[in-house]
Amino acid sequence: GILLVLQELGVGVHRAPLGEELVWLDPPVRGPLLEARELLAQLGAIEANGRLSSHGQRLAQLGLHPRLGHMLLMAAGIGSLDLACELAVLLSERDPLQREAVGCDLRPRLDWLRRQGANAPQRQLQQQWQHQVASLLQAARPDPAEFRAKPRAPDNETATAALLVSWAYPERLALARAGSPGRFVMRGGRGAQLHPSDPLVGCEALAIASADGQLSDARIALALPMARQELRALAEAGAGDWQQTVLWDGASQRVRCEQVLRLGALVLEQRPWSDPDPTLVAQALVQGIQELGLEVLPWSPPSRQLQQRLALAHRHLGAPWPDRRPESMLATMADWLGPHLDGHRTLEALKSIDLSQALWGDAPWQLRSELDRLLPVALPVPSGRDVALDYASGEPVLAVKLQELFGATTTPTVLDGQLPVSVHLLTPAARVAAITQDLAGFWASSYQAVRRDLRGRYPKHPWPDDPTQAIATGLTKARLQQQTDPSPQPGPAAQRGLKARDGRNRNGANPR
Structure with missing residues (x-):
């Protein structure tokens, strides 16, 4: 509660936040002070400008931990101050029961407290706080505009007690993880878990009052069961929002x-x-x-x-x-x-x-x-075809049968002549025989070696001695011959057939 005292005194609200202008024997650590200020804001104890709200002023006057004080003031507004004071007594003192025996449920602790006589220290502390809060509020409800809206008091004590705990520890409201009994995720984002044998393992939600450890999954020490619908009611009352x-x-x-x-x-x-x-x-x-x-x-x-x-x-x-x-x-x-x-x-x-x-x-x-x-998308080649350029490698590639470039001695270029095209010369089976960016140099040097290697494998295709003077074609030699000779002579078999028909006609036979 040291930050609440500083805020009440107005120390460092504007000039040096968190009381840094004071001379301390042992200066408080800044990290926890920042967390405390965030908690006070969540409890509605400080305004946007850093000053205490009227609710925060009442919390300071109570002298309790801000969490418990907030719970008591809120409880008074829904007529549940008695129950809130009982919970505050249990949460401010050492656990009276063995967790291994009864689990983490706060309800057996409430039953234990109620069995104590009127003169028991816990009962006297409970009555003291009830009187103190009642006097402070003078039987008036807290102004709902000072902090987040709250739902009406639930119809049963367990739900009411869970609501009160959620006011004291709002970041510890928890929802069960699907498919992981006893494991929960808390409103603040951390995980929490129960001992596998704890009676609360099957709950769909919890209001956690105490959790041990700083690991990703804290061990739950004290809690009350809740229904998912109760969490929804809290959210729709203003604690949550639709996104x-x-x-x-x-x-x-x-x-x-x-x-x-x-x-x-x-x-x-x-x-x-x-x-x-x-x-x-x-x-x-x-x-x-x-x-x-x-x-x-x-x-x-x-x-x-x-x-x-x-x-x-x-x-x-x-x-x-x-x-x-x-x-x-x-x-x-x-x-x-x-x-x-x-x-x-x-x-x-x-x-x-x-x-x-x-x-x-x-x-x-x-x-x-x-x-x-x-x-361009494609380039014309000497054989008369337009062949698509391949730009996949980041450079232009023209993949074309070697015979289709006969007679070409100038390497094609793009980008207004700035970038030569890489020519992939293909065999009749469309396999790469050579790659060049200098066609004239290829014909004059490497072509003869390629010709010796391939003409035996592809004898039906032309492999001229001088490719620069040959006709560019994608055809075989026979097809090329047919195109260049428009009146081809019939073959021997065809000639024999013609002679036989002529003989029959001369003998008067009727050709059918």
Whole structure:
């Protein structure tokens, strides 16, 4: 309660927070003081400007620990001061019972206290606090505007006692973890657990008054059972709030839009949210795609090639060409893909997106025709075909049968002649025979070795001594001969057949 005293005195409220202008024999540790100030704010004891509220002033006058004082003042407002004073006595003194024998339930402790005579120290302390609070409040209820709203007193004592404990230890309200009997998560986010044999193991919720240890899962020492519905009542009375969540669900590969009733870290109810903000949905879907990678997008060969061409254009020419390198696409996905995600919530729905349109983003329209000129989709080759360029490696590659480039001595280029194309010369079986960026040099040097190696394996295809003077073709020698000779002579078998028919006609036979 030292911070409550400092706040009551107005020490360091504005100039030096937490009483740092005072001269201390043993200065208090700053961390616990910060936690204490947060607790006072949660109890409604201090205002936004750091000064004590009227509720905080009454807590200071009581002289109790702020948690217990807050519980007593709140209890008086719902007519449960007697029960609150009993709980305060039990929580301010050593546990009168053996936990190993009766477990963590506070109700056996209440029964023990009520069996004590009127002259017992605990009963006298209880009566003293009742009189002190009654005198302080003068039978008036606390102003509900000073702290969070509270529900009406429950109909049974156990629920009322749990409510009172929750006022003293709001961050220790706990909800059972699904599928883990005896393990709970507290409102503040920490875990808590009961001994496996404790009678409270099966409870769906607890109001925890005491927990031992600083580990991720504290050992519960004293608690009261609660129903999940009682936690919900607390949340709806003002302690919690409905939150609208739009999250990517990796398991179902869809955006999950829900309204969630939360009490701190406790999720008490979830229900679908039918009309979420489309911007939030797009952001969540972008997050999911970023987690899974670009490969989940509906790529087609044209859109994939466009991405590679744009990446190459940006690398060599910079802005205003959009940066479509994979790492940049992931980082800026909200900008270029987000506008195309309206109405989409699942990966399956992405199939309807025009990915090529999205890749252009807000780039100037004239760049589209400029890209076709600088980095074309395909190049014409001497055989007469247009062969697609492959930009997958980050450089342009022209993969074409060697015979289709006969007669070509100039290596093709892109980017207005700045970037030579890597020519992959293929065998008739479409396997790479050689790679070059200097066609004239290849014909003059390496071609003869390739010719010796391949003409025996592919004898039906032309392998001329001088490829620079040969006809470019993708055909076999026989097919090429048929094209170059428009009146081919019939073969021997055909000639014999013609002679036989002529003989029959001369003998007067009727050709059928």
